[in-house]
Amino acid sequence: MRFVIAVAALVPGVAIAGPLTTINPCPNATSISATPITVTMQHQTVSTCSTTSTCFRGSCIARYSMETFAYVNTIIPAAWDGTSAITTTVTSTGQTVTVSRFHSTITKFATPTSAVVKNGTTSRAAPQPVYLTIAKDFMVPYNKIGPLAIPGYGGSGLCQGCNVQQDGSRSQVVNVIECRSGLDRAKCMAYAETWISKLALAASSTTLVPLATRFVAPSADTYTFTFTLTSPSHIITAGVETITVAPSPFFHHVIRQCHRPREVVDFTIVVTKTISWTVPCSRQPPRTSSVVPIPTGPHAIPGVRQPGKGPDPSLINLGGDAEQP
Incomplete structure (x- = not known):
């Protein structure tokens, strides 16, 4: 099996018809x-x-x-949320671009521990829903955007550190603002995260299928033979992923030219199949973080409210996805 990483290409700095x-x-x-x-x-x-x-x-x-x-004045896809991208107009090479967004709401039910006794009957309040909103904005300066930042976009072409390294890997540093909001309180943290794409090593599997078949040519001519074989399942590991390739039919065509009548033809067939797989990026967690104000204006994060009078809770699972209840 051979594994390849698909990388989109961008050719910046190409002149177009007419002045900009x-x-x-x-x-x-x-x-x-x-x-x-x-x-x-x-x-x-x-x-x-x-x-x-x-x-x-x-x-x-x-x-x-x-x-x-x-000089730059262009429109690029950005703010990828997993399903669609919102375009962004860039007018400065140092302009901050939101390249990805994550938003999730977790619902938990809190059961009051106190009980009310009335006329000998004990009653308890029904569980009340408690909502926790987790939102992340991933931002990169335009001149630091590489091919890994936005799906389908090859990058600005200005990021030297985003090029393919000698070992075949490439990386993308993103600035993350992570906010968590629950009840009337919220807190935001800022940190840097690195996305890494490594070149998977090539792996191959060859299957030998013995065939006991013999053909006697009735006359001198060219004959075509078709064999239906099945390549077996195969399991390989690429990075942190294990991929199972299911059995699949394989059709093999053989052409033989017989120069004399009653010539005997024997066959030995070797089945070779190549499979391509796109290895997803891994994520390097942040080493440091800092408390930042809740973003407002064009960088406001939907669903995150301004803090109320309650104390700020600490951020759990910093840099990772929230655990489900």
């Missing part, structure tokens, strides 16, 4: 004559004026210096 835009490097500097820059491709190096002002006794002097950066 024209940039005036110093629109506010009337004393500087700068030639407009025609941008013809993403990640093209451009320069614009950066202004600094120095004031002394009510008199200000503006100074201009040139800043060089890579």
